[in-house]
Amino acid sequence: MRMRTASAISAGLHIAVLLWATLSFTGKSFDAPQPDPLPVNLISDKEFSELTKGVKQAPKPVEKPKPLVEKKADEVKPVEEIKPKIDDKKPEIKPTAEQVPPPAPLPKPDPIAEKLKSEPDPRAAKADPAPLPPHKPSRPQPKFDASKIAALLDKREPERKAALGSDLNSSPSLGAPMGNAARLSQSELDALRARLMALWNPPDPGRDAERLRITIRITFTRGGMLAAPPIVLTSGSGPRFMAMRDSAVRAVLIGQPYTMLRPEHYDSWREIDFTFDTSEMYKDLPTR
Amino acid sequence: MNPDVAQSALPLTSSDLSLLTLFWHAHWIVKSVMIGLLGCSVWVWAIFIDKTVLYAHSRKAMDRFEQAFWSGDSLDELYRSLSSKPNHSMAALFVAAMREWKRSFEGAPKSFAGLQARIEKVMDVTIAREVERLERRLLVLATIGSAGPFIGLFGTVWGIMTSFQSIAASKNTSLAIVAPGIAEALFATALGLVAAIPATIFYNKFAAEVNKQAQRLESFADEFAAILSRQIDLNGVRGA
Numbered sequence: 001m002r003m004r005t006a007s008a009i010s011a012g013l014h015i016a017v018l019l020w021a022t023l024s025f026t027g028k029s030f031d032a033p034q035p036d037p038l039p040v041n042l043i044s045d046k047e048f049s050e051l052t053k054g055v056k057q058a059p060k061p062v063e064k065p066k067p068l069v070e071k072k073a074d075e076v077k078p079v080e081e082i083k084p085k086i087d088d089k090k091p092e093i094k095p096t097a098e099q100v101p102p103p104a105p106l107p108k109p110d111p112i113a114e115k116l117k118s119e120p121d122p123r124a125a126k127a128d129p130a131p132l133p134p135h136k137p138s139r140p141q142p143k144f145d146a147s148k149i150a151a152l153l154d155k156r157e158p159e160r161k162a163a164l165g166s167d168l169n170s171s172p173s174l175g176a177p178m179g180n181a182a183r184l185s186q187s188e189l190d191a192l193r194a195r196l197m198a199l200w201n202p203p204d205p206g207r208d209a210e211r212l213r214i215t216i217r218i219t220f221t222r223g224g225m226l227a228a229p230p231i232v233l234t235s236g237s238g239p240r241f242m243a244m245r246d247s248a249v250r251a252v253l254i255g256q257p258y259t260m261l262r263p264e265h266y267d268s269w270r271e272i273d274f275t276f277d278t279s280e281m282y283k284d285l286p287t288r
Numbered sequence: 289m290n291p292d293v294a295q296s297a298l299p300l301t302s303s304d305l306s307l308l309t310l311f312w313h314a315h316w317i318v319k320s321v322m323i324g325l326l327g328c329s330v331w332v333w334a335i336f337i338d339k340t341v342l343y344a345h346s347r348k349a350m351d352r353f354e355q356a357f358w359s360g361d362s363l364d365e366l367y368r369s370l371s372s373k374p375n376h377s378m379a380a381l382f383v384a385a386m387r388e389w390k391r392s393f394e395g396a397p398k399s400f401a402g403l404q405a406r407i408e409k410v411m412d413v414t415i416a417r418e419v420e421r422l423e424r425r426l427l428v429l430a431t432i433g434s435a436g437p438f439i440g441l442f443g444t445v446w447g448i449m450t451s452f453q454s455i456a457a458s459k460n461t462s463l464a465i466v467a468p469g470i471a472e473a474l475f476a477t478a479l480g481l482v483a484a485i486p487a488t489i490f491y492n493k494f495a496a497e498v499n500k501q502a503q504r505l506e507s508f509a510d511e512f513a514a515i516l517s518r519q520i521d522l523n524g525v526r527g528a
Contacts, residue, residue, distance in 0.1 A: 003338050010333035014326065022307045 045187045120284040191260035192272075200251040200276055201241040212241065212278045214248050222266050233273065248276040307475070314472045315450050321443035321476050328432045328439075329483040333426050336490045343497050346422070349376035350504060357382070377418035377505055384414040385512055389519075404517050411509040418505060423498045426491060433488035440480015447473025 040272045214234045219227040232245055252274075262268045300455060313324060353376065367386040374380040388410045392403045451469020458465050 003334065005331070006337035006341070007334035009337055010415060011330050013333060014330050018307070 046073075048187070162244075188260055188262065188265075190267075190275075192258060195255050195258070195260065196251055196274060196276070199255045200248060202247045202278060203240070212236075212244050213275050214245055215273050215275045216248055216252060218252055218272050218274055220258065220261065220266075220270055220272070222263050224261050225256055226253070227270075242276065244276070251276075297422070308474045310468075310475050313468065314475075315446060318443045318450070318472065318476055321439055321446070322479050325436065325439060325443075325476070325479040325483045328436060329479070329486075332429060332432055332483060332487045332490065335429060336486070339425070339490075339494050339497075342422070343494070343501070346376050346501060350378045350501070351421040353382070354508070377415075377501065378508055380418055381411055381414045381505060381509055382512065384410050385509075385516065391514060394464045401522050404513075407516055408513055409520075410510075411513065415502065415505050416508060419498065419502045422501060423495070426494050426498065429487045429491035429494065433484050433491050436480045436484030436487060437477070438480070443476025443480070445472040447476060457468045 214232065214236075215235055217231040219230075221227045230249050232249065234245075236245070311319065314322065319436075363386065365418065367390075368384065370379045371383050371387070374383045385407050389403070390405050392406070447469055451466050454465055454469055455461055
């Protein structure tokens with residue numbers, strides 16, 4: 001009797017809780033905030049390998065020009081006060097700045113001037129009218145040496161920047177990725193190397209394991225198959241060499257569909273000289 | 289089963305995750321598990337209400353009876369008032385012992401010899417019966433407490449199987465395909481825990497309560513047996 005009322009109470013409680021849960025959970029939908037879009041660049045493995053190549057060598061050319069600039073800057077410092085005046089003339093002076101590197105002619109005019117002085121004037125006028133004009137301005141130059149040098153030094157500042165830029169540009173690794181475009185990328189070569197080294201099963205080196213290198217010329221078809229039987233370029237003799245050579249040729253034959261080589265660059269990998277090196281193969285073995 | 293699964297999984301992509309939709313879209317096995325667990329939960333709470341009332345009532349009645357017993361009133365009177373319907377354990381114990389005592393005295397050949405043993409035996413039986421009455425349905429609590437999570441887990445496993453089948457059917461692993469099935473599956477485990485946790489707690493609580501009351505009955509029985517034994521000895525001496 002009491003159990004029945006207890007059951008009724010319990011059932012009523014459960015229904016009430018379920019109703020509450022249903023009502024309270026229904027209305028709410030989960031609003032996931034839209035994530036911010038992330039910029040993604042798709043690059044091929046070749047681009048990636050070239051990218052990393054560039055980055056590795058990049059810091060070196062940047063470091064080199066710096067000390068040079070600092071040395072120059074130390075010498076120039078006192079003259080920098082004149083900057084504002086000369087800044088306006090910069091565009092005009094640039095062409096002369098290119099001629100500046102021959103400040104060497106400055107000492108030259110002295111012997112020439114002596115000669116000119118010693119020799120009679122008419123001859124000089126007849127002989128070279130062209131050299132004279134550079135000499136004539138060179139004569140007043142010694143008077144203004146300090147100011148001219150200052151001007152030159154001032155011009156070097158823009159020059160230095162330009163030099164920096166040219167230095168940077170001159171380094172092949174940083175700037176031009178197009179230079180490597182026709183080449184096999186490192187990842188492709190590495191993939192080929194990994195494939196061949198995995199398949200290469202050379203005979204046991206034995207006690208007197210000397211280093212053996214066997215170069216094999218592999219000619220591919222566009223589909224990554226062998227166009228011709230591999231040609232052994234290394235000559236040698238002895239049973240060990242023969243075994244090595246045969247195993248290398250076998251590896252080349254076994255690994256035939258070389259799918260890691262992409263047909264876009266077929267020209268670059270139509271013919272590859274691949275070197276099987278025992279020192280690489282037995283690297284992991286304990287050496288005696 | 290696969291087409292069913294696909295049909296049941298796809299409409300759920302409306303991401304309506306209310307309890308009712310969770311329930312309605314579940315596989316019938318998961319549904320029956322959920323209903324069973326809900327029933328278990330109802331049953332657990334019904335037992336809880338029933339036992340709480342019963343034990344409180346029983347405790348109060350024992351207090352009242354002990355007060356009346358030790359008040360110094362005549363035991364015969366107490367027996368007369370209770371013998372018609374002993375309404376709690378201690379009264380039942382007292383009535384059983386007194387009845388045995390009365391019978392032994394009212395018979396033509398008064399039999400004192402085994403009276404002590406008989407009374408103790410009668411009281412033991414009564415205690416056993418009363419304890420059995422007190423702890424009736426407690427085993428249900430223990431069973432639900434231990435098996436509830438497993439039943440819920442069964443529902444969950446089944447639901448996750450279904451959701452994987454829906455992945456296979458739709459050839460799509462997006463969260464919208466998988467999530468509803470997993471949600472409804474986890475709902476089964478939640479129900480199992482909802483039923484099992486109170487059941488375990490109540491079982492421990494009530495088991496302790498039954499133990500306490502049984503202890504109380506035992507001690508009363510010992511005390512009453514001592515009193516009756518003294519009376520028997522006195523009567524025996526007087527009779528002899």
